[in-house]
Amino acid sequence: MTPLPLTVDLLAVPKAVPEMRRTLRERCGGADSPDLLLCVSELLTNVIVHLGEGTPVTLRVSGTCVGRIRVELSDPEPCAWPALRATAGGDESGRGLSLVDALALRWGVEQGPCGKTVWCELRAPASWGSPVYEPPGPGRPETGVGLGGPGAGPTR
Numbered sequence: 300m301t302p303l304p305l306t307v308d309l310l311a312v313p314k315a316v317p318e319m320r321r322t323l324r325e326r327c328g329g330a331d332s333p334d335l336l337l338c339v340s341e342l343l344t345n346v347i348v349h350l351g352e353g354t355p356v357t358l359r360v361s362g363t364c365v366g367r368i369r370v371e372l373s374d375p376e377p378c379a380w381p382a383l384r385a386t387a388g389g390d391e392s393g394r395g396l397s398l399v400d401a402l403a404l405r406w407g408v409e410q411g412p413c414g415k416t417v418w419c420e421l422r423a424p425a426s427w428g429s430p431v432y433e434p435p436g437p438g439r440p441e442t443g444v445g446l447g448g449p450g451a452g453p454t455r
Contacts, residue, residue: 303368304361311346311354311374319343319358330424334402335360335368338419341395342372345417350376367404367420375414 305326309315320336327335339358346354359371381396399406399419406419 304359306360307358309356309358310352311343311350311356312352313347316340316343316347323360327424332424334421335370338370338399338402338421339372341399342370342417342419345381345395346372346374349379349381350374362423363420366423368423369418369420371416371418373411373414373416377410377413377415380408380415381417 305323307319307322309319319339323332323336323339339360343356343358346356354374354376357371357373359369359373361369361371363369383396383400403419403421406417409416409418
């Protein structure tokens with residue numbers, strides 16, 4: 300049985316990152332989901348670093364019609380779009396979105412009327428069976444604008 304869907308409204312603060320990982324681990328019942336935990340951590344950390352601590356966000360984790368997990372993190376800042384960065388070996392930051400790009404089957408950003416949503420799609424752990432599909436609705440399109448790069452756009 301799948302632990303989805305999950306929707307959480309929270310403030311993007313450093314302590315929220317391990318708390319969300321713990322919440323997802325508990326919700327997943329020990330299922331093997333390290334890619335999910337890492338992507339959620341990186342997307343939430345990007346909000347903290349680039350928009351500031353205390354930014355209100357909504358995290359949604361749901362199934363798609365093709366048996367994937369869709370992670371969406373919405374924030375109120377429509378103009379601050381994430382971008383892949385080139386990093387050098389000694390850089391201590393700047394790799395979060397590159398990790399999401401490497402792990403996700405696809406990812407992108409959707410512009411909303413009051414902010415944006417950064418999303419990614421991952422393979423569901425085999426132990427979940429088929430994730431529960433949550434159909435698109437207002438603010439929940441099935442596909443969105445990709446950012447380019449290998450993780451955005453068509454399925455790999």
